[in-house]
Amino acid sequence: MKDITALISRSKDSKPLTLILERYLNNKPKSANIINAQDLPIFRSDKLKGAGMPITDFKNQNKL
DSSP: OEEEEEEEEOOTTSOOEEEEEEEEEESSOTTTTTEEEEEEEEEOSGGGTTOBOOEEEESSTTOO
């Protein structure tokens, strides 16, 4: 399932930067005994348009 998410970041004394993301989130991965969740945000705006960033949340926080 995909969701549209807005990521807003702002440095002190500057205008806020808004990036639009389309997220693909998997809370029930096949390796459920090792992985909590998998997330794939894809940027839909600005210079990063079309770039993705795979994120894996491991149950063991010491996993590299």
